[in-house]
Amino acid sequence: MADDEDEGVFGGMYEDGHWVWDEQTQALLFVSDLPPKQIENIQIQTKAPTGTIEFRDDVDLIEQIRYRRRYQRKLKPGQADVITLQDVKDIALYTAPINILSPMLINLLHLPTTERFLRALILCCGYYLQIADEMATRMLELTTKVRTPDCEKIENEFRDNLADLRVLVAKEYCIMLIGGADTKKFHHMGPLKKRQSLSDKDARLFETLLRMSVQIVWLALGRKSFNQIELETHRLFKSEIFNAVEHTLKTGYISRMVAAEQAVLLGHCVRHDKKLNTRSPLMNEVFCHRPIDYRLLGLGVVKYPKISSRLKYLRLLVSGPEESMMESAVTLGIIGLPRTQFDTMLRPISLSTEAKSKASIASQSAHSSKSSFKKAAPSLYPPIIIPRKDAHEIYFPPSFPDETEKPYPVSDVQQKRWLNRLTKLLASTTH
Template sequence: MEDEDDEGGFGGAFEDGHWIWDDETEALVFVSDHPPVIVESVHMATKAPTGTIEFRDDVDLIEQIRYRRRYQRKIMGQNDVITLQDVKDIALYTAPVNILSPMLINLLHMPTTERFLRAIILSCGYYIQISDEMTDRMLMLEKKLRTPDCERIENTFRENLSDLRGLVAKEYCTMLLGGADTKKFHHMGPLKKRRSLSDKDARLFETLLRMTIQIVWLALGRKRFNQIELEIQRIFKSEIFNNVEHTLKTGYIAQMLPMEQTVLLGPCVRHDKKLNTRSPLMNEVFCDRPMDYRLMGLGIVKYPEITTRLNFFRLVVACPEEQLMAANITLGIIGMLRNKFDTMLRPIPQATSDGKARSSVTNTTSRSSVKKSKVPLYPPFVIPAKCPPETDFPSTFPDETETPNPVSAIQHKRWLNRLKRLLGRQ
């Protein structure tokens, strides 16, 4: 230790990084000679709101030209089809800046998130289709009697919806647990050893959920926004915590007949106390119902043989969009020819034999009320039938994994650079 200097201050000096005496505090202070540990801090330029978030859907012609030049995915051939990346690009371009963050953009460009988005588009599209079917069937009950075929058909609807929710749940569970490529987004760090950043985690998933609703709405042809929003909020948060329903007060579940609730909500609905409530997605995972175990590994585990039904799910959720077109399958507008849509993925009116322009959908894009079009924008969803349950299981579980569908690194970088410029202007 060295002598005290003339001006006071430290009464002792540090040597080899041990204890020093501080005259101001009259206490021993330990000073380490190791470099300081860098603590990761989460910085957001603006606090992302978790309430009502409005996207811009009235993009003018000048902005469309700017989007087409700078941000639209470049068409590589004549038979280019609409991809999930195209839908994400529109959602990111029209999203308010205060919900965007580098973490959200990174999460949207992960193979796990892409499978999650495609699964929820299929689930919501089929849910809307069966909801309309059940409405018609309930009206027909006023004039006709129920037959055994009614029970068989409605059981098929219920099983299909449950399996589709299971497809969404398996990817959502991976994201919650920080598995596979989502480790760095876990609120306790990649190794799950840091202090829990619960507020950061809640805001990330709230903005992801709102972005998911917008992507599903765009992929399904800009129709039934309220119904999509209510259903997605319900399956992720349950009826108790469905804040959209608490705001709108539609009472749509109470207005359903018991047979409609059985089909649309499924057999795994549980009404527990608030502290013990799990979301319907988690209930689908832990529900005691007959389910093909291979459903929970589609797109990840490479099975030697799968049924036609499972192959359909794998094709829709985990395969490139060009294969959808080759198999004559569409996921809403995903998988359809790109040249039939304009810059903002609205259908281009087609000329009829009499020379008049005819669009496959109505011109209005209102979310509250959209008239039913005579010509559907995309074909209905047809889920292959279930095969008899297998009794002989393989001796070993497959250890070979599927090659993930590649995510566009070019588009990923474009949106990160755009966000950086937008934040720099504020």
């Protein structure tokens, strides 16, 4: 009986293995007789740096015809033929590399919150480029002109306008971070925020959304100043310390700015904390101790009883219909302009000036020798002129308004088209 027990303890056979005594460790070890299971290697897509993601901008004529027939937004009866944000998103999705596309990204791009976010970012970057050029000119003029108190007033107005536009971007970005409103299902801890955090998945979604946003802003602003847009966008969302684009390009554009330029373009809400305590400039704008019109934090979402002409202007550009921009003689980059002035890829249709003969060009150059100054090329869209703040005190309602603005509808048809196209592209790559 004792022998049976000893055999059962030290050498007993089981259905899937047996026990053996290890002399080195002086312990029992269970040796399995089953074949080892093959461990499935889960391929996790690495986060590609922004600079390595290249969009195609040289679409040939055949692909343009295919795009116009299958994927371009079709006009509804009675609808004005103007460029919309959806048109710009369609071009970005059509020219994007397949490795950054996903159903989650396409669905995220077709949300009212994301639409307001992209519009606010286009407005902020467009005004930033405009003020950056203005400040560069003003700094050059200091060599021959004297700085007056009026300069401070004008530059303070530029600074406050940029700060308010950053607040408009930050409020939509905060909704995405907390998974509020229509972004609940995209939160990294699930709609109820009770799951384990999918930090790597969330980081990939953020990087692809940021790269797609840069491309959309660049297209909406007429395909100009890509590096400036990319650098400023990454600075806003990641701060100067974690600006990967600046670390790659090494432009040093902030250190080359004069103090007056930094005060206007960066604002006075910039904080230089330790890396662990660093917050993005967008978050700093929200928590900054400066007089902020509280209605900016709900513009386009909360229906306020009384708003100023400044807020009406910003609400139209951030959440209003693109058709109304023509009536108000304002545009958001090329958004709001007639689509007939642009080709399929939203490039401006060139005039017949390029068809001039060499003889006519030579004759013009002979007559223009006296005045050698070149005229600046006309801009595709009018400059951004933000109405000034009202001098009177902000109106405070007796109770906080609980009525919400009707969200601008997003094209479900285009969303399904891009999801179907992605499914076909993924199927073709696997075969």
